[in-house]
Amino acid sequence: MALKLPRTIRLDPSDTFVYSRAAEPGEWAVTGSFLFFGADVEALSGKERQAFRAGFLGVDSFGWSTLVVVTEASAEERAAVVEKLAEQLVARCGAPGLEAARPAAEEEVAFAQSLCDHPPNTLLALHRASEEPGVRETFRTLHRKVSRLDPATAFRVIEIDEENDPVEEVDIRALAGRDT
Template sequence: MSGLRLPRTLRLDPSDTFVFADAAEPGEWAVTGSFLFLDADPDTLTGKARAAFRSGFVGVRSLGFSTLVVVSEASAAERAAAVEDLARHILERFGAPDLAAARGAAEEEIAVSASLCHLPVGSVVALHRTAEGGEIRENFRTLHQRAPGADPLHARAFHFIETDEDAAEEEADLVGLLRDAAPGR
């Protein structure tokens, strides 16, 4: 690889599909997407639009939102494709005067996103966006996996142990338990 890094949308669970009106597909190249809110009054946003403003990265192919991105290696061809995807949206949906202007804006957005990727590949990044004094502010944080045993209060609720024993397994008769618990018994 070329050493080029870009953020990709990351979906750890289906929550983005509930939180945002349009969720990005997992694995899309991403930008911060604050340009989507330049004409909005953040104080009037509610529900899913407010969630998108506060914490949504934007997938360049779908313009859907993602809560998290992951730092990923990208080839020059993948970067160029991301620029073209975003430029097409900027031209068609946001009224750029021509494709050259749209490409310029897309290049800037991709460059800003690439600047977030000075972290190791695989790092997960979250965004918190606010409006202060009429300006949009973006704050980023990196989420780190805890080392095993580092925080015993936040250990896994379940873990599986493999055994070689041939002992009989416990069985439960759930239907019988329900029948016995029925009223009048």
């Protein structure tokens, strides 16, 4: 069985508006729920609340992404993700050192890996909610329509030769049945 991990993906620019810091497309990702441990979730508002509700955490930028895509990874890439996350836990979260941070990073990456039991290029979305006694996470998959998309990509680009194509004109008033 191939090793798979989630990578951030940006299908439109909305992440740059809804999060205070958006992850860059193509970053390895984890859920990032640990950033909300001990937080007063009810007091979160705006972009922080959106990150809580629907954000995956990009490991490199510590920015948020609404969607991730299941991606094949090598053992070396996985090890590098664990190491980078451990470094981030020290630099951004106050972990006392890499030795203390590595087991936590390993656990986060292992959980992210467990979410990727889907074919490559499957999109994953996350929803978090505050419930007693803690936080509940639910995940959903967004599958491509095989008849509309190429099998190896999240979306397909169609090249159009506008010089040789006839221009199509539509008379909206006629379609609406009006003569004005």
